[in-house]
Amino acid sequence: MRELENLNSCKSCVYNKLLFGGLTDEELDFFTEHKQELEFKKGEIISKEGAPITSFLYLKEGLVKLYKESPGSKSQIISIAKPLDFISLLSIFSNSTYKYNVAALEDTVVCSIHLDAFKKVIGQNGPFALEIMSKMSKMYDDIIESRFEINRKHLRGRIAFILLYFSNHIYHSDEFELPISRREIAELIEMTTENVIRILSEFRKDNIVQIDGKNIKLIEPERIESICKLG
Amino acid sequence: MRELENLNSCKSCVYNKLLFGGLTDEELDFFTEHKQELEFKKGEIISKEGAPITSFLYLKEGLVKLYKESPGSKSQIISIAKPLDFISLLSIFSNSTYKYNVAALEDTVVCSIHLDAFKKVIGQNGPFALEIMSKMSKMYDDIIESRFEINRKHLRGRIAFILLYFSNHIYHSDEFELPISRREIAELIEMTTENVIRILSEFRKDNIVQIDGKNIKLIEPERIESICKLG
DNA sequence: TAAATGCCATGATAAATATCATATCTAGGA
DNA sequence: TCCTAGATATGATATTTATCATGGCATTTA
Known part of the structure; x- marks a missing residue:
């Protein structure tokens, strides 16, 4: 400091x-x-x-x-x-x-x-x-609202939620560099690190995001939105 | 009204x-x-x-x-x-x-x-x-604190938490009448109604609470505390 | 009174998620 | 430079939790 x-x-x-x-x-x-x-x-x-x-x-x-x-x-x-x-x-x-x-x-x-x-x-x-x-x-x-929102979603929905959070609320772009590690994402949306990594991989394989380390690009934001909504 | x-x-x-x-x-x-x-x-x-x-x-x-x-x-x-x-x-x-x-x-x-x-x-x-x-x-x-506390507990820990909540913060007694249904408990601590009922039954069988409908008596508050702490 | 509805209860099963094991890759420190 | 710790990655398995089915009981409503 x-x-x-x-x-x-x-x-x-x-x-x-x-x-x-x-x-x-x-x-x-x-x-x-x-x-x-x-x-x-x-x-x-x-x-x-x-x-x-x-x-x-x-x-x-x-x-x-x-x-x-x-x-x-x-x-x-x-x-x-x-x-x-x-x-x-x-x-x-x-x-x-x-x-x-x-x-x-x-x-x-x-x-x-x-x-x-x-x-x-x-x-x-x-x-x-x-x-x-x-x-x-x-x-x-906002904190309370997002806590309740996260809680009623399944893992895929939570990952979608956090991707949209960074995209819409922090970086205002479909392409950004994650400021936190997979472990920290896990700590933020109540799941294990392994599952964060696993589901990000799934999203990549499904071609809805591009992932290169911490660099993220949302290829199909609408599909991510719908995964987020469904939970 | x-x-x-x-x-x-x-x-x-x-x-x-x-x-x-x-x-x-x-x-x-x-x-x-x-x-x-x-x-x-x-x-x-x-x-x-x-x-x-x-x-x-x-x-x-x-x-x-x-x-x-x-x-x-x-x-x-x-x-x-x-x-x-x-x-x-x-x-x-x-x-x-x-x-x-x-x-x-x-x-x-x-x-x-x-x-x-x-x-x-x-x-x-x-x-x-x-x-x-x-x-x-x-x-x-308090709301945020208890949200995070509930989230890091398993079902038994959550039930213990909510029993202690009513006992310590609402009624200030080991014996009280639940003001809410099992379904509402479920809505409050993020689990299903069936599991609320199931785990309350377990606690009853384990002899740590007496349950008669909505009437609750904590027989072993210390054990409930420890279940709550362990999660 | 009978029917219906909602709550409580329990078991069987399915689904979701965590845990454990292992491997690769990378960044930072000695 | 090498070494180590931590991050990423993935599979196999175990655990936790939800869902589905069913029944009893009580309370409200027709």
Whole structure:
């Protein structure tokens, strides 16, 4: 992890309008004083389950995974966060320590705002509070929704689901490089690594995807959609 | 559904201190004007997926289930809400329509505060906003946590989990009456109705629970704990 | 009262999935 | 450079779970 020099003010930050629409100049200056940009290399741990929460974190660049490790069983990936997602989201208002781990899947830049400063502004700016609540709710809803969706599918449907997830929600293209290993896919969609590999092979043999290592190309997205829908 | 007469002010409501610690008298009066208590009989639907959200709802008395119905597959129960839980929670700040259904498992009293009024107070009272966010986060965290926990267990572990859930979190007793059918248990912990019945029978034969219809008595809670932990 | 419906119950069987074994390939470290 | 650990790959087998069939029981409805 590397702390970037604190050159940029939040006021000039291209993300502030997307994320923090309703803030005054004073509030943005206040955040500027209490923020820090952090850079993480691929594979680095950003936060750990059980560690105290001291800041509000959101992703500026890169890709991270939120995951849980439970003794004696495999780890489970809760979700993948992309730029502009809040990554210290779950737990931040409900717990003093993180309830899950966060690790960088790519080189990543995180903006870290000191928690007290963040809460102070929420407390004084109602519309901002509502905005954060709305974004928070959306993220929680998405996680819960996709958990239930994955659970009612069979293995082929789950693989179809995750391929479409990367294609539609992360890369916006039929062709992309998987940011995670087969094992991590397994941890994300509740199946074994062997079966992830097996079913990706099936899809390749059926000619609905091209696979070369981590490089994926969806040849027949419509068929993948229908496999996903059927479950 | 029956609308109760609006006799009680929020100021005198026994729940207000538990739920809404930081409100001024004026704000409580404001809520009194914009609230309505609703009574639902067991089995009644409180809100439906897709219906517009017009109020903030919380449970005063009774027990409800939050569930999703998806065409062509069984419904899935997301969670069970008990008194003081927010039931219009998910979606309320992120969507204009409900993302799931809510139905009463017992005779139930719901307090309904008009959404605009609720948002207005959040916007003007920062500590209250933080309080609501904290409670919201906790509920979301619990749902997500238990989803992941259920998913890494085998059937026996799931049954143990749900027995302990009712015992520890709902009834606070080793002896209780199940508020839901075997089919609903199945919808809640991701298994088939037959297997719920089968495994409850196994537990009965193994003498770790007494079962008489919906009446349950945990004979050996420690063994149930260990079955739950092992998965 | 009778019929019907839904819930509880159990067994037999089929299907889905995990586990185990093994092999190849690759990337990173000594 | 070689060596090792981990990722990918595939087959055989075992385990877990779902499905199907059937019946009893209770509760609602005609």
